[in-house]
Amino acid sequence: MTVYQRLLHIQQTKQTRLCVGLDPLPGRLPKGVHRNVAYFLLEIFDATLPYSCAYKFNLAFFERMGSTGLHTLEHLLRTIYEVTASEDHRPILIADVKRSDVPHTAATYASAYLDFFPFDAVTVNPLLGSDSIQPFLRFSNSLVFLLAVTSNPGASDFLLAPCGDRPLFERIVEKTATLASHERIGYVVGATYPEIFRSLRSAYPSHFFLVPGIGAQGGDMAQLREANQNRPALFSVSRSILYASLSIDFAEAARRQAERFQQESW
Amino acid sequence: MTVYQRLLHIQQTKQTRLCVGLDPLPGRLPKGVHRNVAYFLLEIFDATLPYSCAYKFNLAFFERMGSTGLHTLEHLLRTIYEVTASEDHRPILIADVKRSDVPHTAATYASAYLDFFPFDAVTVNPLLGSDSIQPFLRFSNSLVFLLAVTSNPGASDFLLAPCGDRPLFERIVEKTATLASHERIGYVVGATYPEIFRSLRSAYPSHFFLVPGIGAQGGDMAQLREANQNRPALFSVSRSILYASLSIDFAEAARRQAERFQQESW
Numbered sequence: 001m002t003v004y005q006r007l008l009h010i011q012q013t014k015q016t017r018l019c020v021g022l023d024p025l026p027g028r029l030p031k032g033v034h035r036n037v038a039y040f041l042l043e044i045f046d047a048t049l050p051y052s053c054a055y056k057f058n059l060a061f062f063e064r065m066g067s068t069g070l071h072t073l074e075h076l077l078r079t080i081y082e083v084t085a086s087e088d089h090r091p092i093l094i095a096d097v098k099r100s101d102v103p104h105t106a107a108t109y110a111s112a113y114l115d116f117f118p119f120d121a122v123t124v125n126p127l128l129g130s131d132s133i134q135p136f137l138r139f140s141n142s143l144v145f146l147l148a149v150t151s152n153p154g155a156s157d158f159l160l161a162p163c164g165d166r167p168l169f170e171r172i173v174e175k176t177a178t179l180a181s182h183e184r185i186g187y188v189v190g191a192t193y194p195e196i197f198r199s200l201r202s203a204y205p206s207h208f209f210l211v212p213g214i215g216a217q218g219g220d221m222a223q224l225r226e227a228n229q230n231r232p233a234l235f236s237v238s239r240s241i242l243y244a245s246l247s248i249d250f251a252e253a254a255r256r257q258a259e260r261f262q263q264e265s266w
Numbered sequence: 267m268t269v270y271q272r273l274l275h276i277q278q279t280k281q282t283r284l285c286v287g288l289d290p291l292p293g294r295l296p297k298g299v300h301r302n303v304a305y306f307l308l309e310i311f312d313a314t315l316p317y318s319c320a321y322k323f324n325l326a327f328f329e330r331m332g333s334t335g336l337h338t339l340e341h342l343l344r345t346i347y348e349v350t351a352s353e354d355h356r357p358i359l360i361a362d363v364k365r366s367d368v369p370h371t372a373a374t375y376a377s378a379y380l381d382f383f384p385f386d387a388v389t390v391n392p393l394l395g396s397d398s399i400q401p402f403l404r405f406s407n408s409l410v411f412l413l414a415v416t417s418n419p420g421a422s423d424f425l426l427a428p429c430g431d432r433p434l435f436e437r438i439v440e441k442t443a444t445l446a447s448h449e450r451i452g453y454v455v456g457a458t459y460p461e462i463f464r465s466l467r468s469a470y471p472s473h474f475f476l477v478p479g480i481g482a483q484g485g486d487m488a489q490l491r492e493a494n495q496n497r498p499a500l501f502s503v504s505r506s507i508l509y510a511s512l513s514i515d516f517a518e519a520a521r522r523q524a525e526r527f528q529q530e531s532w
């Protein structure tokens with residue numbers, strides 16, 4: 001089964017399009033976790049697993065801790081593989097790295113995040129063109145999410161700006177969609193641009209869209225679900241779940257938030 | 267002294283614009299280094315230091331080794347700081363990470379590579395717009411190299427492609443050059459596009475250009491030096507120096523190559 005098929009299967013079984021984003025801030029850990037990032041994230045993982053189909057690891061927050069951060073990531077992935085012995089039960093694990101580089105180096109990033117770290121999917125910045133994306137597609141069982149429109153206001157500088165007869169992001173999607181089938185490539189579309197999500201959704205009905213920016217960044221799940229029309233999508237929520245409580249009840253608070261977002265997502 | 271001023275000073279003192287790119291491939295280490303990446307790179311550092319003004323660390327090759335790779339990087343930076351006790355003698359250390367993310371996460375990447383890892387400069391992918399770049403500029407003594415034109419053929423897909431009345435890279439440079447002074451922002455221009463380098467050089471005479479792709483990727487140092495007209499630039503060479511020999515004489519071979527490139531660069 002491809003990652004695309006596994007993701008559809010998990011979503012159907014659990015009736016959820018919720019993806020939980022893991023952005024651990026060492027200075028913002030709840031009481032009772034003794035500054036242990038791995039313990040914190042595994043508690044969040046356990047509490048939210050019934051409601052989510054995917055986890056998005058934001059690498060910045062691990063790199064910020066240097067080798068200790070990547071060691072924590074190695075421990076987390078090993079533990080998740082152990083506790084979800086069968087692939088059918090393991091949620092899709094996404095390396096949110098937004099990497100971009102020339103082919104030789106892009107191949108090295110692909111090895112890092114689709115092999116050394118055994119992620120199922122990876123986010124990639126498409127600015128450097130087709131030959132910078134292809135190394136990520138060479139890992140045959142992976143899903144590559146290319147940035148189309150990001151959730152920040154600055155997206156208007158280039159991605160949303162007119163580039164000839166249409167905005168740059170439309171050119172990027174049109175060009176890159178020819179590189180591989182919809183089972184291999186998906187797109188990141190920020191939740192803060194629901195009308196763009198709606199129009200890309202109808203133009204590309206079979207591609208997975210990864211939609212970050214829900215909750216803390218202002219995106220509205222109900223509006224997105226309606227626009228999505230039950231097509232392949234991942235609605236990603238990070239801070240609203242991770243930091244639902246900074247007290248010792250953080251896992252239960254995360255569970256309640258995940259349950260609410262799961263219901264809104266389906 | 268700002269990093270910009272330090273870099274000009276070091277270049278003048280040593281009469282070099284050579285930047286050595288460190289892309290360690292664990293499977294391609296020379297004989298005699300016992301698979302020790304840190305030892306290998308410190309030997310390269312020592313051998314090339316008289317001829318170079320900067321070192322560009324390609325993070326992909328460290329991340330590819332997981333926490334072990336970042337541990338090696340921590341060790342390398344600590345050692346370089348120790349052996350170059352005075353800032354005047356320390357070459358400029360560049361984190362070639364090409365990161366891009368929304369502001370909250372971009373700030374985390376900036377902390378990672380301009381604070382936790384004490385680099386002087388960082389490469390950033392500008393696609394996500396001004397607010398994704400500003401967090402890197404908040405570290406007051408840093409130089410931020412934004413991608414303008416990368417050395418790969420795929421640069422023609424978007425960066426070189428017409429976007430209204432001119433190529434996308436021109437819009438990117440024009441827009442981002444207003445974010446800070448030329449002492450804070452520089453641009454990456456691939457050595458494989460010498461005519462573009464020439465035209466950007468005359469349009470932006472005071473900005474530092476970081477020019478990768480010399481040697482293994484086909485860029486020609488002599489042609490670039492002529493186009494540069496003694497303006498602020500870093501000519502970066504990686505594989506032609508690092509893997510000048512795979513035998514026990516690798517450090518001496520790297521030294522000879524660095525000496526040759528130093529002379530061509532000035």
